[in-house]
Amino acid sequence: MQLLNVQPLNIAAGEALNPLIPHTAEIIVGFIAFALLFLVLKSKVVPMFEKAYEARTNAIEGGMERAEKAQLEAERALSQYTEQLSKAREEAQTLREEARVQGASIVEELRAKAQEEAARITAAAHASIEAERQQAITSLRNEVGALAVELASKIVGEALDDQARQSRIVDRFLDDLEKSK
Numbered sequence: 001m002q003l004l005n006v007q008p009l010n011i012a013a014g015e016a017l018n019p020l021i022p023h024t025a026e027i028i029v030g031f032i033a034f035a036l037l038f039l040v041l042k043s044k045v046v047p048m049f050e051k052a053y054e055a056r057t058n059a060i061e062g063g064m065e066r067a068e069k070a071q072l073e074a075e076r077a078l079s080q081y082t083e084q085l086s087k088a089r090e091e092a093q094t095l096r097e098e099a100r101v102q103g104a105s106i107v108e109e110l111r112a113k114a115q116e117e118a119a120r121i122t123a124a125a126h127a128s129i130e131a132e133r134q135q136a137i138t139s140l141r142n143e144v145g146a147l148a149v150e151l152a153s154k155i156v157g158e159a160l161d162d163q164a165r166q167s168r169i170v171d172r173f174l175d176d177l178e179k180s181k
Helices: 024-156 163-180
Strands: none
Touching: 024 163
């Protein structure tokens, strides 16, 4: 293999070639290329980025506005719900109170009816007892009277057939019995 002979470029007398400093032609070409790139980016790409940024900003602001509106609506709904709930609780309390009052009045009414019925039954029982008592007294008077007349007839030895006389004798006998009690 043959080794390539690399000869250093002819360097102008006394100048040293510095690899970090570009040639003037490269600087001009780089500047023109940068300017063209800058103009293309500024006229084409930057407006698209600006539109995207503006759209994104509007979307965020619109989202925030919608979120604020939704939050306000939610707060309104919550206050309405709370108000309805308090009204429902008040109405339920009113209904419970009315039911309690109605229950108490129904109990009182039933109690009054029961007392009336008991009084009626008691009065009917007293009337029945009194009627039976009167009937027993009448029956007893008739039986006692008949026995007394029969006994008096046997004692006296004469017949006491006269009805008026029998009544007087029986009444007098019973009155004497009542007085002796």
